[in-house]
Amino acid sequence: MITLDKFYINGEWVAPDAPEDMPILTPSTNAKVGVVSLGNAADVDKAVAAAKAAFETFSLTSKEERLALLRRLAEVTRARLDDLARAITMEMGAPSTMSRAVQADAGIGHLEAFITALEAHDEQETLPNGDIVSYEPIGVCGLITPWNWPINQIALKVLPALATGATCVLKPSEHTPLSAQIYAEIIHEAGYPAGVFNLVYGAGPTVGSALSTHKDVAMMSFTGSTRAGSAVSRDAAATIKRVTLELGGKSPNVIFADADVDARVAEGVAECFDNTGQSCNAPTRMLVERSAYDRALEVARSAAEAQVVDDPALEGDHIGPLFDQIQYDRVQAMIQKGLDEGTRLLAGGPGRPEGLSQGLETGWFVRPTIFADVTPEMTLWREEIFGPVLVMAPFDTEEEAIALANDTDYGLDAYLSTGDEARALRVARRLRAGGIHINGRGTDYGSPFGGFKQSGNGREGGRFGLEDYLEVKVRPPFAV
Known part of the structure; x- marks a missing residue:
């Protein structure tokens, strides 16, 4: 029996504020294979505080430093692909071949594309009028991912945050915590500074809403149903957050x-x-x-x-x-x-x-x-x-x-x-x-993914995915 009773906050595995256990079921037999503890708003506060503190220094890292971390992350991810695939098959029912070749492999495909995009990304440019524009990380990002493509969607949200110098709090689907747990272990082993990446399990109306309404979260990125995406947008509106959504389709x-x-x-x-x-x-x-x-x-x-x-x-x-x-x-x-x-x-x-x-x-x-x-x-x-x-x-x-x-x-x-x-x-x-x-x-991989109308707004993947995690700042050239 698998027990996931800790969250990854500020570089450590910590106990929830008031744990609420939920069974982990495997779809092929509906058998219970484990238990996951769900968090609350207090857990979100701790994770956001850690991400906010880490942003002060991680946002100032050079592109070369962030590329080195991403390349190390790729090494560790490749070494854990089989673990990710087994977790995905157990928790959401994707067949073994697909779990490894497509579901888990997306963690590598998107990572390689983000590395290529960051290598080509200019963090500063001079406009025709002589003013200078810089592209800077947006801040603390709240990331909510679904159960149907667990690692694909985690990669599409976590990686651009890490690539641009932003920090984040991930709320994966509470129904697919096994692969998310492994991904947190991968990030830890890759050597990211404490607080840059944080993981809190929980339900949408509690942990998801606490992230969406939090005053210190600058951006929300959500993948899921159109109904839930609308709720995230409403929650985020009071603090004028940036919101990107990847929702339903027909x-x-x-x-x-x-x-x-x-x-x-x-x-x-x-x-x-x-x-x-x-x-x-x-x-x-x-x-x-x-x-x-x-x-x-x-x-x-x-x-x-x-x-x-x-x-x-x-x-x-x-x-x-x-x-x-x-x-x-x-x-x-x-x-x-x-x-x-x-x-x-x-x-x-x-x-x-x-x-x-x-x-x-x-x-x-x-x-x-x-x-x-x-x-x-x-x-x-x-x-x-x-x-x-x-x-x-x-x-x-x-x-x-x-x-x-x-x-x-x-x-x-x-x-x-x-x-x-x-x-x-x-x-x-x-x-x-x-x-x-x-x-x-x-x-x-590397092309923009996202939709028109009620399928959402914003784009994920490659350079388009990086842009959603960046703010634009302009200044005149220095002159005495």
């Missing part, structure tokens, strides 16, 4: 008939189901040109029926369980909602998949599901499901495809497939989303 996947339809449809189904559908930028609405629609339905059905669901402890390209019972119940309710609204079920449906390995009967496994002929007024078109559920619809013209793709409150990513380069560029220009995938190719 990403369209537009496939024209001149694309390689078989390949792009199969690939789109796999991307929707990846991470058991628990990705905010998953392509969950597949829009296919009508002349290729019937073929697309055949390919999609075959892909869904071939999708293996199994034990996340096993290696392979199967998908694992949903994260917990709340997710399971929500996804089941959404599938039933689709049936109640008369949506055509193409594959899957309610309940657990057949043929699960022995011992997984109590895990949160669901059937990969596809609905066809979905229209914009239907619930499955509009609401984020966060499970392996794809909806499909036909379109007749390019204009209709664009209108349907943009008919959502979200705008995180959009996917586009066509054999016509001019059309690809033309449609991409009109899609209201922060990231565009074309013909199966997405963007890489």
